Amino acid sequence: MFCAFDKTPNPPNTYPNWCNDSPADDDRPDCAVGLSGNYDFIASLGNDDTTRNIIANYTNTCVLLDTMGGPDQFSVSPVAQLKRESVQSFKPIYALNSAMEYQPVGQLQDLLCALQDKGIDPAKYKILTVIDPEEQAHAFALWRIRLTPTSDRLVRDEVTDFFNQYVKHAE
Numbered sequence: 350m351f352c353a354f355d356k357t358p359n360p361p362n363t364y365p366n367w368c369n370d371s372p373a374d375d376d377r378p379d380c381a382v383g384l385s386g387n388y389d390f391i392a393s394l395g396n397d398d399t400t401r402n403i404i405a406n407y408t409n410t411c412v413l414l415d416t417m418g419g420p421d422q423f424s425v426s427p428v429a430q431l432k433r434e435s436v437q438s439f440k441p442i443y444a445l446n447s448a449m450e451y452q453p454v455g456q457l458q459d460l461l462c463a464l465q466d467k468g469i470d471p472a473k474y475k476i477l478t479v480i481d482p483e484e485q486a487h488a489f490a491l492w493r494i495r496l497t498p499t500s501d502r503l504v505r506d507e508v509t510d511f512f513n514q515y516v517k518h519a520e
Contacts, residue, residue, distance in 0.1 A: 378440060379440055379441075379515065379516055380440055380441040380442065380443075380511070380512065380515040380516055381440070381441075381442050381443075382442070382443045382444075382445070382508050382511060382512070383442065383443070383444045383445070384445055384446070384488050384489060384491050384492075384504070385445075385446045385447070385450060385451070385452045385486075385487045385488045385491065386427070386444055386446070386452070386456060386460070387404075387426075387427075387452060387456055388426065388427045388428050388444070388456050388457075388459050388460040388463070389423070389426045389427075389428045389429075389456060389459040389460075389463075390404050390407075390408060390422040390423060390425065390426040391404075391413045391414060391422050391423045391426070392453065392455060392456065392459050404422055405422070408421075408422045408425050410422060427460070428459055428460060428462075428463035431463050431464065431466075431467045431469070432467065433467055433468060439469050439470065439473050440473070441473050441474065441475075441511075441514075441515045442473070442474045442475075443474070443475040443476075443477070443507070443508070443511045444457055444460055444474070444475070444476050444477070445476075445477045445478075445479060445491060445504060445507070445508075446478055446479070446491075447478070447479045447480075447481065447485070447486040447487065447491055447494065448478050448479065448480045448481070449481070449485040449486065450485075450486070450487060451485075451487045452487065457476050457477075457478060460476065461476050475511070477496070477507070479491060479494055479495075479496055479497075479504060480496075480497055480498065481494050481495055481497070481498055491504045492504055492505045492508075493505065
């Protein structure tokens with residue numbers, strides 16, 4: 350994950366301000382790029398015990414979904430963090446993965462569905478699956494991968510342009 354953070358001081362005892370109306374109190378990144386992200390923890394599990402153990406360790410719970418509202422793996426997933434209030438202060442994100450990915454390709458679709466469901470402005474996010482049949486790339490290995498088999502443009506070019514648009518040239 351690449352992030353550009355706003356250094357505006359936050360009021361005491363307000364971390365995290367994920368859905369705060371005031372940009373001055375917002376401690377989220379100004380924009381972020383995810384390479385091979387896991388956006389819905391329970392959707393990526395499948396039958397892989399290694400992945401299950403990693404997610405259980407990361408989330409500090411082995412409960413997938415608690416219908417009674419207790420702590421579970423879904424509730425701490427990035428897709429579960431999106432709220433309708435996020436529309437007011439949503440920061441630009443770009444999520445990329447590879448068609449030949451270790452992470453289930455459906456993770457991007459899960460993220461897209463969550464963004465659409467919460468009414469996030471499509472101009473504030475970009476979702477891309479890189480299609481290069483010669484490369485099985487994951488995370489930072491995507492950096493030097495072409496966007497399509499016939500493109501000269503690399504993932505690094507996309508990421509750099511995205512940050513230039515939303516951070517370097519921000520108003």
